[in-house]
Amino acid sequence: MTKNLIIAVLAILVAIFGLNALVSHREHADHTVAKEHDHSGEHAHKAPHSGCLNEIGSCETGHVEVLVTDGRIEIFLLAGGHEISRSVRVPEKAIILRSWAEDGSVRKIELEPEPLELGGEKIGDCSHFAGSANWLKSSAPFEAYGWLMFRGAVRPIVVHYPKGYAPSHRHEHEDDQH
Numbered sequence: 813m814t815k816n817l818i819i820a821v822l823a824i825l826v827a828i829f830g831l832n833a834l835v836s837h838r839e840h841a842d843h844t845v846a847k848e849h850d851h852s853g854e855h856a857h858k859a860p861h862s863g864c865l866n867e868i869g870s871c872e873t874g875h876v877e878v879l880v881t882d883g884r885i886e887i888f889l890l891a892g893g894h895e896i897s898r899s900v901r902v903p904e905k906a907i908i909l910r911s912w913a914e915d916g917s918v919r920k921i922e923l924e925p926e927p928l929e930l931g932g933e934k935i936g937d938c939s940h941f942a943g944s945a946n947w948l949k950s951s952a953p954f955e956a957y958g959w960l961m962f963r964g965a966v967r968p969i970v971v972h973y974p975k976g977y978a979p980s981h982r983h984e985h986e987d988d989q990h
């Protein structure tokens with residue numbers, strides 16, 4: 813009973829933030845059409861750490877690069893568009909991602925800040941987070957969802973691993989070499 817309720821609430825949350833992502837993408841698209849056209853030729857950006865790139869709402873806003881190795885997930889927060897190699901620091905002390913298993917149960921991953929010391933980062937001003945979960949050892953594809961204070965706004969995170977999440981463009985980040 814309680815479990816069903818939790819699943820229902822989570823389903824509603826996903827519906828809401830899915831919608832938000834759509835709306836903010838549309839707003840964003842209106843403002844950036846001209847700009848995107850300017851550098852459309854150089855849009856084939858690569859993941860700086862050879863991970864899976866997921867847009868944060870849109871390509872111009874920023875990206876979450878995800879790496880999964882032996883049950884450990886690592887994320888790098890990156891700037892948008894052609895500035896993708898630049899890291900973006902956030903104040904979060906933890907990032908929670910949730911993913912649905914095939915049986916409908918919710919799997920939670922808590923990522924903790926791991927400051928990039930060479931970049932002068934510290935907890936509370938950090939672009940790199942990591943966490944572990946047993947189910948990540950299976951290396952099966954997964955989708956995960958969360959929230960993040962990123963560049964001045966709370967934004968939904970959507971991770972599609974390993975394909976990447978790119979709602980705002982047809983460009984395929986890593987593979988698109990034109």
Ligand SMILES: [Zn+2]
Nearest residue numbers: 867871893985
């Ligand atoms: Zn992009």
